[in-house]
Amino acid sequence: MDKQLFSEHLAILCKRYDEILEQCGFETLNVYSGSPSVQFLDDNYYPFRVNPQFKALVPVTDNPHSWVIYRRGQKPKLLFYRPVDFWHYVPPAPQTFWSDEYDIELLSKPDEAKAFLSGENAAFIGETGKLEGWEIGQRNPQHLIDQLHWARAYKTPYEFACLREANRVAVRAHQAAEQAFRSGASEFEINLAYLNAAGQGENQMPYGNIVGLNEHGAILHYTHLSTQRLSENERRSFLIDAGADCNGYCADITRSYAYRDGEFADLVTAMHEKEQELVAGLVPGASYVELHKDCHHKIGQLLQQFGVIKTSPESAVESGLTGTFMPHGLGHFLGLQVHDVGGHQTAPEGGTTPPPTEYPFLRTTRTIEENQVFTIEPGLYFIHSLLSDLKESQLADEVNWDKVEKLRPYGGVRIEDNLIVHKDRVENMTRDCY
Template sequence: MDKNLYAEHIATLQRRYDDILEACGFDTLNVFSGAPKVQFLDDNYYPFKVNPQFKALVPVTDNPHSWVIYRRGQKPKLLFYRPVDFWHYVPPAPQTYWSDFYDIELIASPADAKQFLSAEGAAFLGEADGLDGWPLGTPNPEALLARLHWARAYKTPYELACLRQANRIAVKAHRAAEAAFREGASEFEINLAYLQAAAQGENRMPYGNIIALNEHAAILHYTHLSEQRLPESERRTFLIDAGADCNGYCADITRTYAYRDGEFADLVAAMDEKQQELVAGLKPGLPYPDLHRECHQKVGELLNRFGVIKTSADNAVESGLTGTFMPHGLGHFLGLQVHDVGGHQAGPEGGVTPPPAQYPFLRTTRTIEENQVFTIEPGLYFIDSLLAELKDSELAKEVNWSKVDALRPFGGVRIEDNAIVRADGVENITRNCYAED
């Protein structure tokens, strides 16, 4: 990663953090990377996941017991944990594009950090388990967190570069996963092909990969990964929702494939067209829920065009019929976290703008602004539990149940890209990465 780009990024962060600390009445932030957690009744640890507030300040994602001490107007101090340990890997002292921007102290034990901390005028960000009696400061102040979360929505050029690289890695792996599907691999084998192509292990993935064949594509967060290979005659659908990591920033991409030509393949192609129209709708000044409503209109159009419903798209949206076939939100903020923070926030000071009552799972209610990054992921599914509820409702007469039964074995379709909002248009990171090959 370019050092000059990072220099601009850390300068922006310092201005941002200085202003936020002053507004909230603090001089210092003590930010803990976190500590590994021991599994219940065992002596092994759960996979370590870094505190996102820590990696917001320094691109270190895999080193527990580390700290960033940020004092207003000063160079941030990084306490980097390097134990003497013959059991586990010990990371080298940082010597990379970002290390000159931190005053780095190497600590050999977790307790060594205590001497560098002060509670006076300080706020603490992180989990405090095992830190009783430490001089941490005010733990996780809501007003300060609200301002940090709000600001995270506006990405710096360095952050955008990381998100582009995460997409490049993920697109390469998506191509490998599609090839494995077409060769008859099981869900488990497809996932291995994905991880190998990404050169990232499961613990580094931003979330559990969704690798779904046939009816499993109707399970929105399916991560079971069957080891069973399907005979060619039974191969119908492959839905993959999987990402990658770059310096702590996430990719989040979904593709759906039909094994052979036919009506479902046509539905996938039609959804792809609708998805790109929705990406183009990411315009500064538009409330995100308005784009979500437009998504339901497009889903209604597809349901009508493919004969799944007997009524018009307008009527299907108005009655809530489209919600059976697309129960989730259109997308979300993307950045250091897959579902990045602040999506429902009303303003920098906090408060919540809840999603519309008819769309309770919408993760973003903010107004779209320049330099924000979103996922756009419309879907259309045949989910047994929701279809059973629909069949018992007054709207059942609006549905062509024979067509539902014909498409049910395919599970569903979802297409997801990652996109940067620009003043003069949208940069579709994901499509650009596909076009690079």
């Protein structure tokens, strides 16, 4: 990663943090990376996941017991944990593109951090469970976290570079996964092909890979990963939702495939077209909620086009019929977290703007603005439990159940890209990598 690009990024962050700390009445911010947790009734640890507010300040994602101490107007201090340990990997002292931007102190024991920390006029962000009695300032003040979460929606050029690289890695792995699917691999083997092509392990992935063959494509967060190979005749469809990491920034990409030509393949092609129409709606000043509503109209159009419903798209949206076939939201913010923060926040000072009652799972209600990063991920599924409820409802007669039964074995289709909103265009990081 470019050293100058990171230096400019940190300068933007420091200016941002100076203003936020002053507004919130703090001089110092102490941010803890976190500590590993032992599994219940065991001596093994759960996979470590860094505090997102820690990696917002320094691109370190795999080192517990570390700290960033930020004092207004000063160079950030990084307390970097390097224990004497023959059981586990000990990371080297940082000497990389970002290390010159910090005053770095090495810790051999977690308690050594106390000598550098102060609670005077300070705020603390992180897990508090193992820090009882530590002088670290006001713990997780909500008014400060709200300000930081709001600001995280506006990405810097360095963050764009990290997100583009995460997409490049993920697209390479998606292509390997498709090839494995077409060669007859099991879900488990497809996932291995993905991880191998990405060069990232399961613990580095930003979320558990969703790899579903046939009916499993209708399970929105399917991660079971069957080891069973399907015969040539049994292979019908494949849905994969998987990402990658770059310096703590996430890719989140979904693709659906048909094994052979036919109606489901045509549905996948049609969904790509609808998804691209929705991507074009990411313009500064537009409402993400209204774009989500437009998505439901497009799902209604597909349901009508493929003979699944007997009514008009407008009627299907008005009655809530489309919600059976697309129960999730259109997308979300993307960045240091897969579902990045602040999507329902009303203002920098806090407050919540909930999604419309009829769309409870929509993750973003903010106005679309320049330098924000989103996913767009329309889907159409044949989910057993939702279809069973629909069949018992007053809307049952508006559905062509023979067509539902014909398409149900394919599970569903979802297409997801990662987008940067620029002043005068939308950058599709995902498709730029194909």
